[in-house]
Amino acid sequence: MNAAVSALRGQFPLLAAAPGMHYLDSAATAQIHGAALDAVIRHETTCRANVMRGTYALAEAADRAFDAARHSVARFLNAGSAEEIVFTAGATAALNLVAQAFGNTFQAGDRVLISVAEHHSNFVPWQMLRERTGIELALIPVGADGVLDLTCLLELMGSRCRLVAVTQCSNVTGAWTDVAAIVAAARQAGARVLLDGAQAVQHGPQDVRALGVDFYAFSGHKCFGPGGVGVLWGRAELLAAMPPFLGGGGMIGEVTPALTTWAAPPQRFEAGTPPIAQAVGLAAALEWMMTLDWAAIREREDALCRQLIAGLQRIPQLRLLGPVAAAARAPIVSFDIPGLHPHDICQVLDGHGLALRGGHHCAQPLLAALGAEACTRSSIALYNDEADIQALLDGLAEARRTLL
Amino acid sequence: MNDSNALYQDAIKQMAQAAHGHGQLDSASGEARLDNPLCGDRVRMQVALEGARIAAVAHQTKGCLLCRAAASLLGARAPGQDAAAIEAVAGELDAMLKGAAPGPAAWPELAMFIPARAYASRHRCVLLPFRALQAALGKVGAGATANAAENHGEIKGAL
Numbered sequence: 001m002n003a004a005v006s007a008l009r010g011q012f013p014l015l016a017a018a019p020g021m022h023y024l025d026s027a028a029t030a031q032i033h034g035a036a037l038d039a040v041i042r043h044e045t046t047c048r049a050n051v052m053r054g055t056y057a058l059a060e061a062a063d064r065a066f067d068a069a070r071h072s073v074a075r076f077l078n079a080g081s082a083e084e085i086v087f088t089a090g091a092t093a094a095l096n097l098v099a100q101a102f103g104n105t106f107q108a109g110d111r112v113l114i115s116v117a118e119h120h121s122n123f124v125p126w127q128m129l130r131e132r133t134g135i136e137l138a139l140i141p142v143g144a145d146g147v148l149d150l151t152c153l154l155e156l157m158g159s160r161c162r163l164v165a166v167t168q169c170s171n172v173t174g175a176w177t178d179v180a181a182i183v184a185a186a187r188q189a190g191a192r193v194l195l196d197g198a199q200a201v202q203h204g205p206q207d208v209r210a211l212g213v214d215f216y217a218f219s220g221h222k223c224f225g226p227g228g229v230g231v232l233w234g235r236a237e238l239l240a241a242m243p244p245f246l247g248g249g250g251m252i253g254e255v256t257p258a259l260t261t262w263a264a265p266p267q268r269f270e271a272g273t274p275p276i277a278q279a280v281g282l283a284a285a286l287e288w289m290m291t292l293d294w295a296a297i298r299e300r301e302d303a304l305c306r307q308l309i310a311g312l313q314r315i316p317q318l319r320l321l322g323p324v325a326a327a328a329r330a331p332i333v334s335f336d337i338p339g340l341h342p343h344d345i346c347q348v349l350d351g352h353g354l355a356l357r358g359g360h361h362c363a364q365p366l367l368a369a370l371g372a373e374a375c376t377r378s379s380i381a382l383y384n385d386e387a388d389i390q391a392l393l394d395g396l397a398e399a400r401r402t403l404l
Numbered sequence: 405m406n407d408s409n410a411l412y413q414d415a416i417k418q419m420a421q422a423a424h425g426h427g428q429l430d431s432a433s434g435e436a437r438l439d440n441p442l443c444g445d446r447v448r449m450q451v452a453l454e455g456a457r458i459a460a461v462a463h464q465t466k467g468c469l470l471c472r473a474a475a476s477l478l479g480a481r482a483p484g485q486d487a488a489a490i491e492a493v494a495g496e497l498d499a500m501l502k503g504a505a506p507g508p509a510a511w512p513e514l515a516m517f518i519p520a521r522a523y524a525s526r527h528r529c530v531l532l533p534f535r536a537l538q539a540a541l542g543k544v545g546a547g548a549t550a551n552a553a554e555n556h557g558e559i560k561g562a563l
C-alpha cells in the first residue's frame with residue numbers, strides 16, 4: 001500500500017480496525033476521522049452544556065467551542081463571516097431550509113430551476129414548494145454522459161427565475177457541474193444560486209466566494225465528520241432578509257403573547273438546541289482537512305478513478321454511467337452490467353469485504369434520463385488505494401461467475 | 405466459498421430464470437404495482453380469479469435475483485390457491501426470514517431463501533412479489549390499476 005494512503009488510513013478508527021475492508025461507499029457516508037471522533041468525546045466529557053443560555057463557566061466553554069466550530073466552517077468555505085454559517089441536521093435539512101425560508105417568499109409563477117441530476121434532497125423540497133406556492137419548476141437536462149446540458153440555460157430560466165438550485169457534483173455519475181456558467185447566467189437573469197455541495201466537500205475545502213454562489217449546503221458525515229450535523233452557508237444580506245423556518249428557542253429576539261421578533265442570522269435559523277458536539281466534531285474534521293495537500297490527493301483519487309474505469313471497460317457489456325474522463329468527474333463511478341442486478345452484485349462483493357451501494361442512489365430522475373433502472377456505485381475517497389480497486393475488479397469477476 | 409455463494413444457489417438462479425408467470429393477462433380481476441424504494445425494484449402483479457380461487461397470475465418484475473425468483477415461484481404456485489392461502493404463506497415466509505421458523509410446509513421450495521435470513525435488507529426483495537400479489541387480490545373488483553398499496557401520498561405535476 002502507498003505509504004501516504006496507509007498513514008491516512010490509520011487515522012480512521014474504523015478502517016484501522018478493519019484492514020481487510022474495502023470501503024468504496026464514501027459518497028453515501030465517509031468514514032469518520034479520529035480527530036473528529038476525539039473532539040466529540042472531548043467536548044462531551046469536558047464542555048457539555050447547552051449553548052447561548054447558561055452563564056456558568058461550563059456553559060461559557062460550550063459557547064466558545066460552538067462558536068469556534070462556526071469559525072472553522074467559515075474558513076473551510078472561505079465564507080465572508082462566521083455569521084453566514086447556519087448549523088443544520090445535514091445537507092437535506094439545509095436544502096429544505098432554503099426551500100422554506102427563501103422559497104416561501106416566492107410568488108405563484110416565479111420559477112425555480114433545478115437539474116435532472118439532483119439528489120432527491122434537492123428535488124423533492126422544490127416539488128413541495130411548488131405545491132405550497134404555485135411556483136414553476138424547470139429542469140436542466142443532462143447529456144448522455146450525465147453532464148448538465150447548459151446550452152439553453154437562459155431560456156430555461158425565463159423572465160421570472162428566482163433561484164437555480166443544482167448539485168456541484170452528481171452523487172451517481174460524479175460529473176462536476178460548470179458552476180461558473182450557471183452563476184453567470186443566473187446573474188444575467190437576476191436569479192440566486194444554491195449549490196448542493198454534499199458530494200464535493202469530501203474532495204477538499206471549498207471557496208464559496210470564488211464559486212460566486214449565494215447558498216451552499218453540505219453534510220458533516222460526508223466529509224469525515226460525525227453524522228447529525230450539516231451546514232447551510234448563505235450570503236449575509238440574503239440570510240438577513242429571510243424569515244425563519246422553524247420556530248423555537250434560540251431563534252428569537254423577544255417573545256410576547258402578541259408579538260415575537262427574530263434573532264439575527266445565524267441563530268434565526270437554529271431553533272432549538274443545535275447539534276453542538278457534532279458541530280465541534282465537524283470542525284475538527286474540517287481543520288484536519290485544511291492541513292492536507294489536496295493537489296496530491298486529487299491526483300491520487302483521479303489515478304484510482306482511471307484504474308477503475310479502465311478495469312470496468314474490460315468487463316463485457318458493462319455500461320459506465322457518466323463522463324469517461326477522470327478530470328470531468330469526482331471519483332464516483334457507477335455502472336450497470338446487463339443481467340446482473342446491483343443488489344446481487346453488492347451482496348457478492350460484500351462477501352469479499354467490499355462495501356458498495358447498489359440501487360437508484362436517491363436520483364431516480366437522473367437514472368431514468370440515462371435509461372438505467374439501478375446501478376452499482378463505487379466512490380473513492382482519500383483513504384482508498386490500488387488494492388481497493390483491484391479487489392473490486394476481482395470481486396466483479398467473481399460476481400459474474402456466481403450470478404450468471 | 406462465502407455466504408453470498410450460499411445465497412445464490414442454483415435453485416434460486418433457476419427459479420428466477422424460469423420466470424414462471426412472467427407477462428400480462430388479457431383480463432385481470434385485480435392488479436397492483438409495488439416498488440421497493442431502496443433500490444427501485446418493481447413488481448406489477450395481475451391476478452385472475454375463478455370464484456375465490458386464483459386461476460392465473462402474471463407479473464412483470466424488474467428486480468434482483470431474489471425478487472425475480474420469488475415472483476417466478478408465485479407464478480408457478482399461486483394458481484389454484486385462494487387469498488387466505490397466499491396470506492398464510494406470505495406470513496410464514498416473513499417469519500422464516502425474520503427468525504428461526506422453518507417456513508411454509510405447503511411450499512417447501514421457499515426454503516431456498518433461508519440463506520437470506522442474515523441480510524435484513526434483502527427480505528423485502530423476497531417479499532415484494534408476495535406483497536404485490538396480496539395487494540392485487542385486495543384490489544379485486546376495484547377496477548383500474550392500483551399502485552397505491554404502499555403509496556401514502558403523492559406530489560403530482562409534470563415538469
Ligand SMILES: Cc1ncc(COP(=O)(O)O)c(C=O)c1O
Pocket residue numbers: 027028090091092093119121122167169170171196198199219
Ligand atoms: C448530492 C447530494 N445531495 C444531498 C444529499 C443529502 O445528504 P444528507 O442525507 O446527508 O442530508 C446527498 C446524500 O447522499 C447527496 O449525495
